[in-house]
Amino acid sequence: MATRKRTLLKVIILGDSGVGKTSLMNQFVNKKFSNQYKATIGADFLTKEVQVEDRLVTMQIWDTAGQERFQSLGVAFYRGADCCVLVYDVNLLKSFESLSNWRDEFLVQASPSDPENFPFMVLGNKVDIDGGNSRVVSEKRAKTWCASKGDIPYFETSAKDDLNVDVAFQCIAKNALKNETDEEIYLPDTIDFSSGSTHTSSSCSC
Amino acid sequence: MIGRWNSGYQSLPVSPPDGLEEEEEEDPESRICVPSSGPNSLDKGVLVKIVDLYDFELEVSVEDARSFEQVKERVREQGRLWWSLEASKGVGWYLQPEISSLAPCTSIAPDANHNKLLVPITVASNTSLLKKLIRKGIPPHIRPKVWLVVSGAARKRSTIPEGYFQDLCRAGEASSSPAIKQIDHDLARTFPSHPWLDSSEGQASLRNVLVAYSLRDAHVGYCQGMNFVAGLLLLVMKREEDAFWMLAVLLENVLFKDCYTTDLLGSHVEQRVFKDLLNQKCPRLAAHLELIGFDISLVITEWFLCLFAKSLPSETTLRVWDVLFNEGAKVLFRVALALFKMKEEELLATQQEVEVVNILQTATRHLYNPDVLLKMAFEKLGSMTTHTIAKHRSKQQVAVMKELEARVKSTML
Numbered sequence: 001m002a003t004r005k006r007t008l009l010k011v012i013i014l015g016d017s018g019v020g021k022t023s024l025m026n027q028f029v030n031k032k033f034s035n036q037y038k039a040t041i042g043a044d045f046l047t048k049e050v051q052v053e054d055r056l057v058t059m060q061i062w063d064t065a066g067q068e069r070f071q072s073l074g075v076a077f078y079r080g081a082d083c084c085v086l087v088y089d090v091n092l093l094k095s096f097e098s099l100s101n102w103r104d105e106f107l108v109q110a111s112p113s114d115p116e117n118f119p120f121m122v123l124g125n126k127v128d129i130d131g132g133n134s135r136v137v138s139e140k141r142a143k144t145w146c147a148s149k150g151d152i153p154y155f156e157t158s159a160k161d162d163l164n165v166d167v168a169f170q171c172i173a174k175n176a177l178k179n180e181t182d183e184e185i186y187l188p189d190t191i192d193f194s195s196g197s198t199h200t201s202s203s204c205s206c
Numbered sequence: 207m208i209g210r211w212n213s214g215y216q217s218l219p220v221s222p223p224d225g226l227e228e229e230e231e232e233d234p235e236s237r238i239c240v241p242s243s244g245p246n247s248l249d250k251g252v253l254v255k256i257v258d259l260y261d262f263e264l265e266v267s268v269e270d271a272r273s274f275e276q277v278k279e280r281v282r283e284q285g286r287l288w289w290s291l292e293a294s295k296g297v298g299w300y301l302q303p304e305i306s307s308l309a310p311c312t313s314i315a316p317d318a319n320h321n322k323l324l325v326p327i328t329v330a331s332n333t334s335l336l337k338k339l340i341r342k343g344i345p346p347h348i349r350p351k352v353w354l355v356v357s358g359a360a361r362k363r364s365t366i367p368e369g370y371f372q373d374l375c376r377a378g379e380a381s382s383s384p385a386i387k388q389i390d391h392d393l394a395r396t397f398p399s400h401p402w403l404d405s406s407e408g409q410a411s412l413r414n415v416l417v418a419y420s421l422r423d424a425h426v427g428y429c430q431g432m433n434f435v436a437g438l439l440l441l442v443m444k445r446e447e448d449a450f451w452m453l454a455v456l457l458e459n460v461l462f463k464d465c466y467t468t469d470l471l472g473s474h475v476e477q478r479v480f481k482d483l484l485n486q487k488c489p490r491l492a493a494h495l496e497l498i499g500f501d502i503s504l505v506i507t508e509w510f511l512c513l514f515a516k517s518l519p520s521e522t523t524l525r526v527w528d529v530l531f532n533e534g535a536k537v538l539f540r541v542a543l544a545l546f547k548m549k550e551e552e553l554l555a556t557q558q559e560v561e562v563v564n565i566l567q568t569a570t571r572h573l574y575n576p577d578v579l580l581k582m583a584f585e586k587l588g589s590m591t592t593h594t595i596a597k598h599r600s601k602q603q604v605a606v607m608k609e610l611e612a613r614v615k616s617t618m619l
Contacts, residue, residue, distance in 0.1 A: 017388060017430065036399065037395060038398065038434075038516060042503070042511070043507070060560055067430045068468075069469065069470055072470055072474070073474075073503060079501065108613075
């Protein structure tokens with residue numbers, strides 16, 4: 001019988017400056033929205049425990065600086081990531097156009113073992129602004145892009161109104177765990193007495 | 207305010223160096239105005255509102271509020287000391303550019319070597335006295351004057367025609383650039399808890415300083431982090447133009463070159479030099495962090511790019527800046543090392559990177575007493591010569607440039 005396992009997931013949030021990365025993270029973890037966040041320099045993180053099916057998962061969410069020049073610092077921040085959330089502002093075309101660049105940078109610097117199947121997620125944030133009248137990137141366009149990059153799951157969110165935030169992060173956790181199970185699919189699940197160490201599902205590479 | 211305290215102060219030490227070395231002996235509890243009425247056992251978890259010396263509105267624990275009161279008292283004491291020295295040594299004795307500790311070794315003093323040979327004894331002793339005094343803190347009301355002189359900002363400004371800053375501001379109003387867009391984006395995200403910086407007036411001032419600088423140096427333009435530095439500079443200097451020149455002298459003379467450019471080259475170099483120094487000064491800790499896979503860039507990026515403004519309480523940051531402007535960029539290494547050193551035992555017990563970040567973030571946020579930090583930084587870390595740092599820098603610069611080139615190539619592929 002499978003025992004309940006405690007798992008740590010490292011989630012990286014990327015996207016242009018000001019698209020709402022810090023706000024999304026805070027809405028998900030602290031259930032709060034504020035206009036008073038300071039610009040993120042370097043990186044910051046929050047953790048939250050979530051239940052995914054029978055597993056208790058600690059999500060460690062890393063928030064990063066959005067200005068392009070900070071990409072060169074990525075190596076330290078992206079290391080050991082289990083999934084990557086790409087965020088853009090539906091009211092700003094440039095932030096959508098940057099998604100490719102953020103994704104490529106992540107893959108180059110984090111160099112995950114299986115880049116084709118690495119779990120990404122795209123969030124189109126700030127759908128609340130102006131009742132949706134100022135949006136410039138349509139849902140269809142965003143979904144088309146996601147489909148072209150290997151069917152990345154897509155959610156439209158509002159960190160301010162707490163729209164889809166929980167659902168999106170739950171989905172991230174689920175996909176990251178699924179990805180992990182896929183990797184370990186050939187490991188027999190029942191033999192936990194034969195070797196001294198139980199196999200853990202932690203993503204630690206060492 | 208300071209004047210009122212002066213009149214009541216009788217037992218001022220006659221000899222300044224003794225006075226400087228004199229440690230606080232009296233029981234600090236005896237002269238604190240405790241903001242809570244409850245007994246100590248109830249203090250835990252109680253938050254009190256305070257307004258700090260630079261008008262930041264904070265909610266802090268009773269314990270932190272106490273440290274803050276002690277700091278205020280120390281600042282008053284320093285005010286009295288500087289005032290008495292002014293009485294004995296002459297008004298503005300500290301405002302001679304040649305007594306800055308930075309002056310003999312920076313490019314702002316091209317004839318420094320020549321001068322050095324002819325330094326009169328009074329200048330040398332004033333230099334050493336000023337250095338000691340500054341390490342104990344510059345009183346807030348004379349900070350702007352002292353900073354402008356010791357950093358070389360005043361000299362830098364004196365070579366430029368009047369109206370230069372105003373011209374840049376005017377040019378900024380009419381132009382648009384990616385730098386200016388990013389600045390506009392960050393204005394409301396720079397110390398939103400400060401009433402003035404959160405006002406339209408404060409943000410207009412911050413915009414002027416940052417936009418003017420972005421036009422002065424297109425190679426830098428604007429880098430996030432500069433907003434926090436410029437914001438705090440404005441709170442100290444009060445005048446936009448003075449804050450602008452302080453920012454200019456920082457980026458162009460005080461700090462290592464190219465820290466804020468588009469590839470952050472200088473910042474990469476400084477971070478790697480810091481890693482070397484941590485290996486040297488705290489080998490056990492450096493080995494432990496390596497073992498648990500912690501990359502110290504995760505914490506020091508913010509420290510170095512914001513010069514601690516986003517991490518430490520305002521007066522503590524400014525005490526670091528006092529020394530930074532007088533002694534140069536190596537001060538940042540000392541302070542960062544001190545922060546690691548102060549938490550060494552706790553850090554040695556960590557297993558995960560988040561624990562490390564948590565410990566250091568909590569420690570910096572509560573560091574209301576600057577003397578604890580500066581004592582560690584300047585008295586407990588051993589020597590760290592400019593020559594050693596220069597050697598580390600040139601070694602690391604080569605390594606960083608290779609890495610950045612490799613990164614550009616792999617991104618293009």
